[in-house]
Amino acid sequence: MVTKIKVLVVEDIEVFRQNIVKHVSRHANPIAVSNFEEAKRALLEQHFDMALIDINLNGEDTGFELLKLAKRKNIFSVVLTNYDDSDYIATAYKLGCNLFLTKDQCEVVIEHVIKGRISEELAKAATPNATFEQMDIFKENYISINKLITTEINLLKARMFDKRPIFLIGETGVGKNLLGQLIHQSLYPNNNNYTVFKCSQYSEKDVDSTLFGKITGIENGVVAYDKGLLELAQNGTLYIEEIGALSLSVQKKLAKALEEKCFIPQGASEYNAITPISIDFQLIASTSDNIYKKIEENLFLASLLQRIHTITLEIPPLRKRIEDVKLLIEHYFRNGIDGTDINNISLGSSAIEALCRYDFPGNVKELKTILLSLSLKKFGNLSVEDLPKSLLHVYRIYTSFNDSSRFATDDQVKYIKKVGFRKFVDKLESEVVKDFIKKHGHAEKAYKELRINRHKYYKIIRMLGEEAKLS
Structure with missing residues (x-):
């Protein structure tokens, strides 16, 4: 049996300190201090299972020093600050903090964090060799040692506790769907309501009713209604895959629903059943498109992007x-x-x-x-x-390329590393065909000397267009 965990609360503002203590005391034993010296003494003299550390104490960022000390003692450390700033977050995680919270998040999140820490202590009692790092759901399942990805995921973990929309950007196959599932499991460990909408799998006419539901009739005064995914995702997570594939009309309706936190099903006006349906879920959207280019081309609404990208995570391709x-x-x-x-x-x-x-x-x-x-x-x-x-x-x-007799130049090697081998070959073929046509002044003569597949040859010529300069 694990006794109540002991939590150090370091916060210089009395009202906020008392508020944190109130929430912590429901599940743990809090020890509250108001300044750097008291906090340092407590960390040196007492045992704590967890520390909540305000970075800015009495006008100075001395909380970072306390964080270093807490991590040397292997204490689960949560950083508190008024600043949702990427430099602050990066510094905190570099020093080893387990979680970064802005103070406006704290009241909503802190009990969730405490209960999670208690669960971890129970798990440790069952498996003494387990560590917090081993139990991190992202580290266990999203496999990467890439610094950019690990930093991005740490930033994500610091900001995702109050149902802010999350937007995942990356090429097909980088693991956006997996990240969506991990985010849901992290936010709702005991909730299986993870609803997935794959935009590209539906025709335009079916998208509206699939997302927003459809009223199909009224029988004996009772509305016959097929629920949409926005309603089915209630109190869970809605994952919209390839959101860039939505039509502009659906984008507009979705943006309105997210702004107003309610929507009206398809067919409501036809049956005079216009009663808005409230929504409350964690939204995760993903795309493999250049969404900003789509906005420039009037294929995606800036108003929708504003409502889905409060937290954005860009996942680099595997080649990078x-x-x-x-x-x-x-x-x-x-x-x-x-x-x-x-x-x-x-x-x-x-x-x-x-x-x-x-x-x-x-x-x-x-x-x-x-x-x-x-x-x-x-x-x-x-x-x-x-x-x-x-x-x-x-x-x-x-x-x-490692052979001393190689014919590839250093510049060619650099180009391959930059764009990939396939694009290098395409460019090489185009340049060679263009040069041979220029040399012979005739496509057929160039073809014979190149000794290339005819279909491939004329495909390259079509791609070159005017550049081929055929006589």
Whole structure:
């Protein structure tokens, strides 16, 4: 049985300090202090399970020093501040804080945090070797050591406790859906109401009724009504995948619903049943589009973006965090992929090196597909020669660069690293075809000397257009 945890509350403003103590005392034993000296003495002389530390004490940011001391004693530390500032947040997490809260969040969140900490202590009692870091749902499930991603996720965790809309941006396959699920599990650990709407899977005429519901008639004075996802997500999470695919009319209706926190179902006016339905859920939206370009092209409403991007997390593609590839491979061999064990194979060093050099246009999803495919077709320890041909070709080009007799220039290598091998090849083909046509002044003569597939050749010419300068 775990006794009540002991919490140090460091806050110089008396009214706010008393308010925190009131909330903490419902679930824990608070010790409250008002200045740096008292807090330092308490940390040095007493044991605490948790510390709530105001960064700015009596006009100075001495809370950072207290945070360092608390972390040296392995105390779960929550930073409090009036400033929702990225520099403050980055500094706090760099020093090891477990959670960052602005003071306007604190009253709403603090009991949730305390109860979570108590649950952690109970779990530790059952598994003494467990640590907070091991129990972090994001670290356990979103596998990355990329500094940009870990910083972004820390910023996300610091800000996501009061139902602020969250907007996830990243290419297809980077793990936006997984992050959405983890956010929901973190916010609602005992709530399975996670509602997903995949915009691209619905025709335009079905989107409205799917989101907002539809009144289909009235029988004996009772409204016949098919509930929409906005209502089904009540008191849970609504995840809208690829929100950029919504039509402008649906975007406008959704923006209005989010602003007013209510909506009217489709068909309401037809049956004179115009009673607004209130909504209360955590919204998470995602896109693989350049949403700002879509706004410029009048394909996405700025008013909707304003209502969905209170918290924005941009996820870099796998080719820009290649340090994660080996880590992900190890994770999938240890834990399987989407419930499928792949331990019938293992990868030799050459195969792993080849995967680490690949640019993964399909991102993490493509890596999973490659590993699953290999486990279905192969058995035992695999070398680079067992990898898919497209990937193997890229690897051979890269390894040829390490040969002293290589023909690729340093600039070409840099260009490949910047844009990827496929774009390099496309550019090389276009430049060579253009030069040969210019040299011969005739497309057919150039074709014969190039000894290229005819279909491929004329495809390149069509892409070049006027640049081909055919005579």
